[in-house]
Amino acid sequence: MPSIAGGLFSAGRGISWLRLRRLQRPLLSSLSAGGGSDAPHLPVVIVGAGPVGLALSFLLAKFGIKCTVLERSMEFTRHPRAHFINNRTMEIFRKFDGLAGDIERAQPPVDLWRKFIYCTSLSGSILGSVDHMKQEDFDKVVSPISVAHFSQYKLVDLLLKKLDGVGFQTCFPDELGGSSAQDLLLENKILMGHECSSIELTDDGILVGASFNNGGRMQERKLHCGLLLGADGARSKVRELAGISMKGERDLQQLVSVHFVSRDLGKYLSSERPGMLFFIFNPDAIGVLVAHDLEHGEFVLQVCEQIIVKLVGWEPADIQVLDIKPWAMHAEVAEKYVGCDNRVILVGDAAHRFPPAGGFGMNTGVQDAHNLAWKLCLLLNGIADPSIIQTYESERKPVATFNTELSLENFKAAMSIPATLGLDPTIANSVHRVINSSLGSIIPRNLQKVVLEGLFSIGRTQVSDYILSENNPLGSLRLARLRSILDEGKSLQLQFPAEDLGFRYGKGALVAEDCAESTYQAEDLKHSKRSSGEYIPSAKVGSRLPHMLVRPLSASSEGVFSTLDLVSGDKIEFVIIIAPLKESYKLAQAMLRIADEFELSSKVCVMWPQGSRDVEAKGSISELAPWTNYVDVEEIPRATVNSSWWEMYQVSNRSVILVRPDEHIAWRTEPDMVRDAYSDVRRVFSQILSLNRPQV
Helix, strand or coil: CCHHHHHHHCCCCHHHHHHHHHHHHHHHHHCCCCCCCCCEEEEEEECCCHHHHHHHHHHHHHHHCCCCCCCEECCCCCCCCEEEHHHHHHHHHCCCCHHHHHHHHCCCCCHHHEEEEEEEECCCCEEEEEEECCCHHHHCCCCCCCCCCCCCCHHHHHHHHHHHHCCCCEHHHHHHHCCCHHHHHHHHHHEEEEEEEEEEEEEEEEEEEEEEEECCCEEEEEEEEEEEECCCCCCHHHHHHHHCCCCEEEEEEEEEEEEEEEEHHHHHHHHHHCEEEEEEEEEEEEEEEEEEEEECCCCEEEHHHHHHHHHHHHCCCEEEEEEEEEEEEEEEECCCCCCCCCCCCECCHCCCCCCCCCCCHHHHHHHHHHHHHHHHHHCCCCCCCCCHHHHHHHHHHHHHHHHHHHHHHHHHHHHHHHHHHHCCCHHHHHHHHHHHHHHHHCHHHHHHHHHHHHHHHHHHHHHHCCCCCCCCHHHCCCCHHHHHHHCCCCCCCCCHHHCCCCCCCCCCCCCCCCCHHHHHHHHHHHHCCCCCCCCCCCCCCEEEEECCEEEEEECCCCCEEEEEHHHCCCCCEEEEEECCCHHHHHHHHHHHHHHHHCEEEEEEEEEEEECCHHHHHCCCHHHHHCCEEEEEECCEEEEECCCCCCHHHHCCCCCCEEEEEEEEEEEEEEEHCCCHHHHHHHHHHHHHHHCCCCCC
């Protein structure tokens, strides 16, 4: 920010405001300073070192917030689990010190995973297929980056490397000694083998008990923290200890995931019928195969181990089963995201459990972390009020509720295929019950395989060659229905651009537009049904900032970048977007001044029309003086669209747009709608920072 202390302090209101902020800070410092307890006192403790917990740790570390991560396992799982990374999450990862680029380079080639294939076996007849990639995905029309197919454990490996780059360490119980390790030893560390076992609300924070095995003896380490973040998955211990319940549908389906490798199978599928998901229907076996990496022959099969050969159609010589996991499918959202006097916050699967249809689970969790991190940073630095934490819930919970419904609808669409073929898709539940029963735990493994194989014989004659044939009237009708479902996009979908990029916050750390609530509710009704519709970029308040390529208008700058890159990934910064109009410059000046009084980093982006010259942009120097934290950019519209940035996103170029650190629009106005720039802008920032909100 520019140094204009003389001008700032000449306003009496500026002096009183800064004094007020300094008076408030001691009240907030208990979130990051020790109290009367002898236990270590940390600003933040995160429970769970999955993708969401690690992403949140990285963001906080980048923003200068010390934290400790507790992970109950002694090692990171190698089960692939989640694998689809959507557009919005990849946009977030672009600012994780190049993480998105690392993913793009390491993932399988897109032609190996762009399709879902429906077949009688992996080497048998193909009943149909769906290609989920469009040309605009490759042209990067609506986003500066495409979706990705990358197994969760590989993402965790990359996140750990990024955390290492910002000073994080992974530690084991024997490296920390007993339970008396002090705060300086625990900051910016991932404590493996530490399970959150108790929480206790204190006068100035949360006392967390973390149990661990130290040389064969169980011990408990006490950590005193200001905020406890539960990112510990669907069976969250933090959620349980905080007494927060889940609401929704449980046990929709019981399945078994078999993680195995076979380079022979990977090589065959790569050359003959590449795809991401294979839905296999034959008289001997029914299942879904997820091809996590065809090049390396890594798969997850949603049935049981012995059925692999029958689903493949031949016996690869090199099948190696690595892991078998029973799991239950739920569709639930936590009744609240924040508890224990704003001290406990749920993130990711701890706050919501979706069916895997559509890949919303991990993606929604990473976006939770992105929404929360900048708010915690402003809170812990004494800039925002503690009630800003409530805006995390008011913004993210509706998104989770919507994604739950969307996942359910997508799951039902997936079930329409076996139903069309005359099958009962609930048959897998019986397998899960056998695996989890006490009987299953004592039956020898080889005999267990025989029992499980028998369970799958029910009803599979419906997909025999005799019935599922064009020569059979019933089979011909079923195949025609199947092709119709696939052609009309009514089967399981992979991409949801309208929901992935088009979700909008209705209330929270923003200033809603007039009549925004009724408009938001109308849009909710419009999108209440499953849709793989087109994303329509919007500059409405609460929306993600629309993407367009721009070029800096400066002789010393070269290249092009996305409008999303106007928002820094290395610090908490607000961006003010204006067109080069005198009235807009004047309002932007007031916004820079007020942001400085709030001790917020901010900058102005002046959006010039295509064809503007550097000499024209020099006018910003005098219009914004004495402020120098601005950038002049020239629009680069798509070749097929001859419209300005403002026209494309249905706003007047007289608009002034305030963008939050998470790239969502916090406020939009026009100069002639602002009566008193100083007081109106102060009110806007106060509302974003929750300084006018009552304590909850």
